[in-house]
Amino acid sequence: MRVKILGSAAGGGFPQWNCNCPNCSALRRGTLKARPRTQTQVIFSPDSKTWFLLGASPDLRHQVLATRELSPPRDDSSPSPIGGVFLPSADVDSVMGLLHLREFQSFFLFATAGVQRVLQKENKIFRVLERSDPPVKWQTLSSKGRLGCHLSEDSSAPPEFICTTVSLGSSYPDYVGEETLRTLSPEEATVGFVMEQGQRRFFFAPSLSGSSSAWRSAAETSDVTLIDGTFWSDDELSKTGRSSKSAREIGHLPLSGPGGLLEQFPANDKGRRILIHINNTNPILDEDSAEHRTVREAGFEIAYDGMEFEL
Numbered sequence: 001m002r003v004k005i006l007g008s009a010a011g012g013g014f015p016q017w018n019c020n021c022p023n024c025s026a027l028r029r030g031t032l033k034a035r036p037r038t039q040t041q042v043i044f045s046p047d048s049k050t051w052f053l054l055g056a057s058p059d060l061r062h063q064v065l066a067t068r069e070l071s072p073p074r075d076d077s078s079p080s081p082i083g084g085v086f087l088p089s090a091d092v093d094s095v096m097g098l099l100h101l102r103e104f105q106s107f108f109l110f111a112t113a114g115v116q117r118v119l120q121k122e123n124k125i126f127r128v129l130e131r132s133d134p135p136v137k138w139q140t141l142s143s144k145g146r147l148g149c150h151l152s153e154d155s156s157a158p159p160e161f162i163c164t165t166v167s168l169g170s171s172y173p174d175y176v177g178e179e180t181l182r183t184l185s186p187e188e189a190t191v192g193f194v195m196e197q198g199q200r201r202f203f204f205a206p207s208l209s210g211s212s213s214a215w216r217s218a219a220e221t222s223d224v225t226l227i228d229g230t231f232w233s234d235d236e237l238s239k240t241g242r243s244s245k246s247a248r249e250i251g252h253l254p255l256s257g258p259g260g261l262l263e264q265f266p267a268n269d270k271g272r273r274i275l276i277h278i279n280n281t282n283p284i285l286d287e288d289s290a291e292h293r294t295v296r297e298a299g300f301e302i303a304y305d306g307m308e309f310e311l
């Protein structure tokens with residue numbers, strides 16, 4: 001499997017257009033040792049030809065155009081190498097990019113029943129995806145199941161890769177109406193994915209609420225774990241004047257502090273640990289900071305746009 005990180009920041013990107021936090025303003029001034037980042041987008045390919053998107057970021061158009069592997073092939077055998085999209089949640093940051101994919105193109109759309117209901121019933125704008133002929137093909141993921149995925153039409157052949165969903169325990173986005181919310185399973189709100197081919201697997205979990213610990217065994221057994229690095233501290237947003245809410249209140253386990261990710265991450269994991277979905281306020285973005293050094297010394301890498309690996 002080939003995996004590429006096209007975007008590594010949380011919502012708003014880095015710098016964020018309306019943010020004057022110490023990181024964003026220093027990056028604009030050119031006085032911060034840090035890379036700019038677009039909003040989180042990961043792609044992977046089981047065969048180096050067909051690519052799947054994990055989430056569909058608000059920056060997707062730019063990210064697709066900047067990625068050679070995602071250009072339509074010259075022989076015109078298929079209009080796009082993008083075979084499908086796995087949606088971890090119905091959050092704006094995970095689904096907004098679907099609107100960039102509306103140009104009469106059919107592909108598979110993998111999501112839990114809860115996320116599908118939000119997108120199909122609550123938000124009519126996503127009906128633009130039905131205009132292709134054939135329309136996009138929705139595939140239902142359970143909140144903790146395994147799904148064998150085929151690249152060819154022949155479903156009797158062994159699957160090319162297996163997707164295991166892991167419920168991450170966050171809630172549905174604020175925009176979902178109360179009436180719809182009552183009909184939805186909380187377990188299906190936010191999921192992570194373990195993508196497995198042969199003995200190799202990677203785990204993608206950009207949003208950990210901390211209310212479920214199912215992610216720990218997936219992190220322990222994966223060759224690469226791409227995991228929630230949104231906030232350094234629980235009070236980061238109030239300290240930088242961005243919001244009065246804590247990291248935990250908006251569904252992200254902070255990296256530091258009691259019960260934080262650094263403390264909870266399994267010590268006996270066997271693979272690479274990579275922080276992704278990093279908010280622009282997070283001090284780990286500053287490569288000269290003590291927090292950057294702390295996460296590196298704790299064995300974590302920090303994702304950047306353009307990072308790639310092969311499994």
Ligand SMILES: [Zn+2]
Nearest residue numbers: 019021024280
């Ligand atoms: Zn900022």
